[in-house]
Amino acid sequence: SEISMNDMANIQLNVFSLILLIIVFANMYRRSREYLPDQKLFLILIASVGLLIIADTLTWALDGKPGKAALYFNLLFNTFGYIFMIFPFLLWCLYVRYQIKMDVKEMMKARILLLVPFYINALFAVLSCFYGFYFYLDDLNVYHRGTLFWLSAGINYAYYLYAAIYLIRKRKSTERRLFILLSLFPLPPLFASIIQSLHYGTSLLWPGAALSLVVIYLNIQKNQLYTDHLTGLYNRRLLDIHLDDCLNNNKK
Numbered sequence: 001s002e003i004s005m006n007d008m009a010n011i012q013l014n015v016f017s018l019i020l021l022i023i024v025f026a027n028m029y030r031r032s033r034e035y036l037p038d039q040k041l042f043l044i045l046i047a048s049v050g051l052l053i054i055a056d057t058l059t060w061a062l063d064g065k066p067g068k069a070a071l072y073f074n075l076l077f078n079t080f081g082y083i084f085m086i087f088p089f090l091l092w093c094l095y096v097r098y099q100i101k102m103d104v105k106e107m108m109k110a111r112i113l114l115l116v117p118f119y120i121n122a123l124f125a126v127l128s129c130f131y132g133f134y135f136y137l138d139d140l141n142v143y144h145r146g147t148l149f150w151l152s153a154g155i156n157y158a159y160y161l162y163a164a165i166y167l168i169r170k171r172k173s174t175e176r177r178l179f180i181l182l183s184l185f186p187l188p189p190l191f192a193s194i195i196q197s198l199h200y201g202t203s204l205l206w207p208g209a210a211l212s213l214v215v216i217y218l219n220i221q222k223n224q225l226y227t228d229h230l231t232g233l234y235n236r237r238l239l240d241i242h243l244d245d246c247l248n249n250n251k252k
Helices: 005-028 037-062 068-084 087-101 104-108 111-131 149-169 176-184 187-198 205-226 236-251
Strands: 135-137 143-145
Touching: 005 037, 005 205, 037 068, 037 087, 037 205, 068 111, 068 135, 087 104, 087 111, 087 149, 087 176, 111 149, 149 176, 149 187, 176 205, 187 205
Parallel strands: none
Antiparallel strands: 135 143
């Protein structure tokens, strides 16, 4: 069967989003460079969203296609998508913790708490292949949401909530510009996921996530002015700015 106009629109949006991420990744990635922890997390974030966009695109392309091979690959990519759809938001929570404290140990304190929902979601995603919890494919290889589809969406929103609560708790010790940036980042994928959940047949979550990553990338590019390109350590320029901020705060 031919790809419908709706499926083609979703594929085109995904391809555009993937191109944006490839450009960002190519501009950031340097094989010989030492990366700071937040930059490593960001590169992994880009790669994970890119892979999920590819998987999502393939599911739209395979949906309704005849033949056992198409059915198996459709099942494979849908399962992959549901298993790892939580992963970027888990990374985002770690990214927020690091940006606030600039401490790897502090960031990793929450890893067990953040990994538990990921493993629960992965288990239900795999079981969906047999019991249709999150999704199922009918005899015509057409995708349908399962009865527990909302559980997967709910776990996603739980990560949003965790990051929001952590930011609010640390707002007094966080630079205002950074607080605003980290607060705004989840909004595009959050609203996109709500629209996608309510309007069956749309694919907006990962394009929304790609848009947010581009916004964060622009911020990282600005911050690279304050790091030494050889060591990856913060340079004298950032120290001067920090001292000026401290002096201005003391005068107030």
